[in-house]
Amino acid sequence: MRLPRRHPLLVAVPLCALAVLAARPTDGEGDGPYAPGHGPESGASAQVARLYEEAAAATLKYEAGRRQASRQRTEVRRLEELLDRERQESEVLRDDLGRIARSQYRSGGGLPLTAHLILADDPEEVIRGQRAVWKANLTLGTALKRNARAEARLARNEAKAEKAWKALEKRNKELADLKGSIEQKLETARWQLQGQADASVAAGSCRGAVRLDQPETAFTGSWVAPVESYVLSASYGSGGALWANRHTGQDFAVPIGTPVRSVGGGKVVKVSCGGAFGIEIVVEHAGGYYTQYAHLAAVTVDQGEHVSPGQWIGQSGTSGNSTGPHLHFEVRVTPEMGSAVNPVSWLAQRGLTL
Structure with missing residues (x-):
């Protein structure tokens, strides 16, 4: 059994403060272009961002x-x-x-x-x-x-x-x-954001991506983990009642609102808000491989956009067929499901050990 790898949460929490996402609904349905989020619904994103930052500062003071x-x-x-x-x-x-x-x-x-x-x-x-x-x-x-x-x-x-x-x-x-007190407010705000995501999935209409500035990254490699801090949960190929055959990806147990990063440079070829995967993003990489990020609460990128390694593309959640907050990460040889390969081995071949 592979032991889960844990990373210090104190590094990820301040980063989350800038990566919380939300936006107003667009008139279109399913996949398609996304307008930057403004209006009432973006207030949940701003509140989560502020509370993440306050929680991080309070945690640092408390630990000190x-x-x-x-x-x-x-x-x-x-x-x-x-x-x-x-x-x-x-x-x-x-x-x-x-x-x-x-x-x-x-x-x-x-x-x-x-x-x-x-x-x-x-x-x-x-x-x-x-x-x-x-x-x-x-x-x-x-x-x-x-x-x-x-x-x-x-x-x-x-x-x-x-x-x-x-x-x-x-x-x-x-x-x-x-x-x-801050964490209690943050938990409430997280589920408010998740509620907006569930409404989008139910309507099949994606909300627009919110453009938030993220701090400069200093990744030395071309490939990074999709989340900063995590515990590995369901693995590729595992069985269970939740899947028709076998699990086709690697799950990362993370709280709602955790920034999700593109594991490598590429192009966003799909942003979808319906079906079993809930809110999902698919990125095409060089060499004919695709990575999927599913069960999100919100997105920060538009379809057709080019992304760099480590760039925030969404926020984790529990939308779609999900039993709890986590990121479903998948590697495929086509943009669609049914062509998945083992994501842990795939990343290991590129020098990244989860």
């Missing part, structure tokens, strides 16, 4: 906030571990001080040094012992003071880190709420 919060939590844990070690060392020092005190008591109790000297068999030994005790007390006192300062400093740092972490958590919650 999560990374910052994670670093802050790591710092808090580090400080807690350091503080625990310092406290353990303090306990050891206190135990040492206790042993010294007990030793002094057993060796003479509260007798003054003069009494020890009078009663001792070796006064010099008593003096050396007292000097050692004095040095030990001095060293221990210094260590305890240093430890107390370190513990106070660590406690302050810990409190500071905890406060910063809580502030980040609050900010992240706000960002998550904002992100969720």
Whole structure:
């Protein structure tokens, strides 16, 4: 079983902001020329474009906030571990001080040094012992003071880190709420756009292509994937109740509104809005091959137009005989169905691995 290839969505989402499509219906039916979309229906396209951009920005901020919060939590844990070690060392020092005190008591109790000297068999030994005790007390006192300062400093740092972490958590919650709100609006707008596509398919009348500027691409090869971010779903040749014989293309599971790209340079020979494929585009490439992009929500190109590798030609959807949002991508040796070849192998022969 071929494992699906996943691509980071954060790269694709900002690109989607410029690739959302919609247009007014034309007077003609079926295939034919397309007038640039204007009027009320293009409002759905503009709303989806704006929400894609806002969702992308909110996602970037949210992910940055999560990374910052994670670093802050790591710092808090580090400080807690350091503080625990310092406290353990303090306990050891206190135990040492206790042993010294007990030793002094057993060796003479509260007798003054003069009494020890009078009663001792070796006064010099008593003096050396007292000097050692004095040095030990001095060293221990210094260590305890240093430890107390370190513990106070660590406690302050810990409190500071905890406060910063809580502030980040609050900010992240706000960002998550904002992100969720935008995504909810985006989902509503996506289905509004899909509703327009379904109406076009039902009427057999294509809406006009909307001309949207796309950023300059920097593709190094002559062939690119038809969508930027995806999960491979139904593959070429697979069986199932949805197809009369075998699946004739490769499906890419993507949300409604995802920009669809021409995999290579060529000429748009078909734009259709009816039938099992819903809204579809067929592009002719050099060498006698054709690529099909089906179940779209909208298109950005006209029939007869020349396209370059990676150029946006449509927006994914779930029009026609489709069980959910995805792009049906097919490679053929003729413009019509019934002449499909394996699209994954075909692209692999051209240096592109899906």
